[in-house]
Amino acid sequence: MKTAHDLVAAAKARVQEIQVADAEQAIRDADVLVDVREADEFAAGHLAGAVHISRGMLEFKFSANPALQARDLNILLYCKTSGRAALAAAALHDMGYLNVRSISGGFDAWAAAGKPVAKPETPSFE
Template structure:
């Protein structure tokens, strides 16, 4: 499973958040694309339009399980994708900004 540490992510890296709507609304990384795992197959076209054509996709969820599933799927499709180790829990613990759906400080559910 290709993985990346939160500490290795840079501003501007493409981040795909596959958590459910309530988790996203409570707190997410600014600029991330949100497509819940439960809707990913149906919204795959939306992902392909937003994803970088020549860059890596960093997939994140709460702790790494759901994002691992999506990462493996994307890799099978020939897309350079990596799972963010530890997910949003590690993101928040590392002091990275977490915003709610109104742009205020958020929390990770």
């Protein structure tokens, strides 16, 4: 029986991961930057310009959104530590997307490197 770790390792063998040091350029080059974490994780902080599509809804959202259906989109994914992003990248490859990469180490590596984190502003009611 395979474990989640086995599935992530198999996905990482199939997908291209980029290092945090190269991520800023990859973000500029991407057509879409996707945070595949859960909504509460995204709300706590995310990479500027990222759209939130949780791992569980990824295939459905990409299939339903005409702006995301071109198979030659340059897609960059990330999650907390890179496991969910690797699984998501493998799924998108299986759907026929040609240019899918993920950030090695994910959001945690990005934040640990001192890179900027976007947080939604709390509205003021004053």
